[in-house]
Amino acid sequence: MNRFDGKVAVVTGGVQGIGRGIALRLAAEGAAVVVGDLQDDDTTVREIVDGGGRAAHVVMDVRRPGDWKRLVDEAVGGFGGVHALGNVAGVTNTLGPDNVVDLDEAGWDHVVDTDLKGVWLGMQAVIPRMLDGGGGAILNIGSMAALKGLENLAAYSAAKGGVVSLTQQVAMEYSPRGIRVNCICPGTIDTPILAGITESMRENFVAAHLIPRLGTPADIAAAAAFLLSEDASFLTGEVLPVDGGWNAKGSAG
Numbered sequence: 001m002n003r004f005d006g007k008v009a010v011v012t013g014g015v016q017g018i019g020r021g022i023a024l025r026l027a028a029e030g031a032a033v034v035v036g037d038l039q040d041d042d043t044t045v046r047e048i049v050d051g052g053g054r055a056a057h058v059v060m061d062v063r064r065p066g067d068w069k070r071l072v073d074e075a076v077g078g079f080g081g082v083h084a085l086g087n088v089a090g091v092t093n094t095l096g097p098d099n100v101v102d103l104d105e106a107g108w109d110h111v112v113d114t115d116l117k118g119v120w121l122g123m124q125a126v127i128p129r130m131l132d133g134g135g136g137a138i139l140n141i142g143s144m145a146a147l148k149g150l151e152n153l154a155a156y157s158a159a160k161g162g163v164v165s166l167t168q169q170v171a172m173e174y175s176p177r178g179i180r181v182n183c184i185c186p187g188t189i190d191t192p193i194l195a196g197i198t199e200s201m202r203e204n205f206v207a208a209h210l211i212p213r214l215g216t217p218a219d220i221a222a223a224a225a226f227l228l229s230e231d232a233s234f235l236t237g238e239v240l241p242v243d244g245g246w247n248a249k250g251s252a253g
């Protein structure tokens with residue numbers, strides 16, 4: 001018996017990186033997975049289907065309520081409901097600097113609309129359908145930038161801090177009605193979001209972890225599958241760093 005047999009999961013950002021890792025893991029454990037992503041690339045979904053699973057790809061933008069409606073309609077119409085939501089899609093400021101002074105309004109909006117508003121819109125779209133089906137579980141992806149001051153991540157930190165707070169707030173209102181809501185704050189995970197970093201930045205990221213390597217999408221997916229499964233049935237409103245010990249590390253040495 002797989003933990004997600006008979007369940008339907010919606011995962012944003014599932015074309016690559018952490019979202020892809022979570023989509024593949026949930027499918028491997030029996031879920032039908034609906035991937036939502038800006039990119040028109042169904043590689044993840046084809047891999048699931050070729051392996052005997054059930055999955056669908058929806059090209060969508062997490063910043064648009066109408067796109068969320070199409071995504072949820074695909075899950076409900078195609079597979080019969082939504083039991084799990086992974087709000088994974090996210091960006092750093094690729095439009096310019098993310099220092100509080102140098103950041104411009106377009107950069108702020110790009111990051112906050114995707115990373116925070118997108119998470120709100122996702123929960124807004126999915127929760128009514130979860131209530132129809134008797135409950136569910138939501139996982140939001142935060143960041144260590146929500147918990148610590150990190151360089152050149154002003155808008156990103158604000159957005160991810162908002163994700164942590166929103167997770168707790170929504171858990172408070174909906175856990176009594178059968179919907180658990182949790183958040184993972186990943187350490188530095190080796191995904192395409194790191195494209196363009198220098199070798200010395202990579203070494204610094206590794207050195208921040210007590211476990212001396214970058215994380216992998218599979219590391220996050222293992223924790224995500226736990227939090228979204230019934231194994232975590234008494235766990236809600238929590239913020240879990242999956243970070244190779246970065247959060248535990250003292251500042252000196």
Ligand SMILES: NC(=O)c1ccc[n+]([C@@H]2O[C@H](COP(=O)([O-])OP(=O)(O)OC[C@H]3O[C@@H](n4cnc5c(N)ncnc54)[C@H](O)[C@@H]3O)[C@@H](O)[C@H]2O)c1
Nearest residue numbers: 013015016017018037038061062089090188189191192193
């Ligand atoms: N990689 C890390 O070190 C790290 C650390 C902490 C938190 N995170 C967070 O984890 C999440 C995934 O990061 P990743 O490293 O896998 O990134 P990534 O860039 O590899 O993948 C992000 C995915 O989200 C999609 N996406 C971006 N904007 C979108 C939008 N508006 N609508 C729909 N899809 C959109 C992209 O097309 C892509 O497939 C993000 O929320 C990120 O902030 C990553």
